[in-house]
């Protein structure tokens with residue numbers, strides 16, 4: 036900016052001194068021969084560039100650049116009602132720690148609205164899994180449950196839970212009971228933390244390799260409750276993208 | 283349009299002249315459109331043809347909007363309804379679909395013709411750069427368009443797009459939400475907004491900076507191109523596919539031909555951002571910098587061996603990746619991932635070797651040829667125009683009109699018989715017949731008599747362009 040101002044600067048002075056030049060006849064009448072003309076010019080041009088600068092600052096502040104308007108474009112599907120919700124089962128009852136069998140799963144929408152248009156949105160579809168007993172599903176608290184987004188972080192197919200299936204954890208070599216598998220390209224997720232262990236999703240760079248997850252708790256009557264999530268990579272994850280998993 | 287005709291007594295002509303006179307006040311007459319009186323090679327005005335197709339896409343697209351709702355529940359069914367139930371919906375959808383392919387093709391052809399003839403010189407750099415941007419967003423426009431079908435190919439296209447946004451470093455999560463929104467119902471609306479409004483608007487604005495002030499609008503060739511789109515549509519009607527269902531993998535399918543190259547890169551399994559984003563970008567970047575590197579005074583491809591070799595190499599690369607992208611291992615007993623996998627070592631080796639070979643061979647060949655031709659004067663031969671006598675002109679024009687009548691009846695009958703693709707074919711044929719007819723009429727020169735010589739001696743149009751080419 037300063038450069039363009041500098042470029043502009045000589046012009047006005049050059050063109051304004053030219054008409055001033057023939058004037059000396061008039062100014063000669065004055066007693067002092069000191070050329071007064073340049074001095075106020077410099078001040079004026081200094082003030083002018085200051086004013087221009089302030090104008091630019093005002094212009095920039097006018098459009099309030101520090102307010103993140105971009106959030107308009109990245110609103111989460113679940114913007115709006117984010118409340119603790121029980122999980123509705125197909126039979127009309129709510130998932131309860133006393134009755135929900137280990138090594139089984141159920142699909143549920145979150146947040147549940149009752150409006151088919153929203154509840155059928157894949158990005159609002161989650162799978163509640165009660166781990167197999169070998170993985171800690173026998174526990175009578177929230178640690179027996181997991182709720183993952185169903186949108187595979189590979190290419191957005193919807194994965195499925197395979198109860199009883201045994202897979203080997205490639206890291207530890209341990210055998211895991213119960214498996215999350217995507218029908219499209221065969222990505223497998225570790226049921227305990229949602230990290231991809233086989234297939235294309237496991238080759239993606241973290242956090243693009245773990246399923247987003249909802250936090251659960253158990254209320255006083257034993258119902259499984261979804262805690263309002265924060266969809267960021269570090270917290271519950273971004274649906275269709277992934278989640279950072281602390282090692 | 284360019285000619286000053288003598289005052290006419292015809293009322294309509296008077297009205298038109300009156301309007302044109304008033305248009306002088308608008309910006310439109312800053313653009314000079316020439317309607318050529320004789321055959322010119324369409325290579326010189328591929329851009330105008332692209333624009334003609336753009337207009338057709340705008341019209342058919344606007345009409346299709348009437349019966350289409352961008353929602354996960356209805357998108358596919360609406361397209362099916364347009365295709366199968368809405369009267370003439372089949373025709374309009376097919377014209378729109380094949381028009382999109384034609385537009386991408388014409389734009390690419392236009393790019394390469396301008397490249398090889400060195401048109402980005404002579405202060406055309408802005409036109410060149412805006413053209414390049416236009417080309418890229420033309421592909422984006424086509425891409426957003428066929429996602430809207432919400433069928434299995436759309437699923438594949440979406441997954442290609444998702445894999446690119448998700449694989450972007452740092453901005454990945456933001457970019458993913460920015461482009462796709464959060465959810466299937468959101469991305470379909472976003473793509474729709476982009477497809478029907480944002481991108482077309484951007485294109486229109488860019489065109490203001492892309493159109494040169496002198497344009498050639500060749501009616502017969504434009505008509506023939508439209509006819510060709512319809513004929514192709516008749517022969518290969520657009521398919522509906524299977525409805526997008528995220529519970530099932532997309533069937534084994536390939537994207538549209540202008541994306542298979544990208545698809546091949548992604549299928550090699552290396553980092554998707556690099557293979558699917560950075561590598562294709564290199565091609566665009568190459569075209570972007572060429573006008574600023576190639577500062578010589580030479581125009582034709584024959585005099586610029588380096589840039590010609592570069593251009594040919596890029597064509598070779600595009601062909602290899604595009605063709606390879608179509609190939610899918612036919613052994614259906616293998617899992618999908620393996621069938622889709624492209625062995626990266628052989629792929630990139632072939633790509634690099636063939637590019638190097640292509641470049642070296644064409645470059646050295648052209649240098650050698652140029653060395654041989656030093657001092658020789660280049661002779662430009664131009665085919666002699668075929669002129670028909672008055673009699674034959676009349677006969678052929680009458681025959682063509684009769685043929686058009688036949689095609690009209692045939693199109694009508696086949697529509698009623700629900701042979702819609704035949705209708706499309708016949709309408710296309712009628713367009714093409716009209717193109718020939720128009721050309722014969724304009725090429726007709728009345729027998730030389732002293733009175734007409736003065737008029738016949740002044741063919742408007744081409745000469746200026748030709749001269750510039752030397």
Ligand code: FES
Pocket residue numbers: 187188189190191192217218219220221222234235236
């Ligand atoms: S989409 Fe799940 S493995 Fe590809």
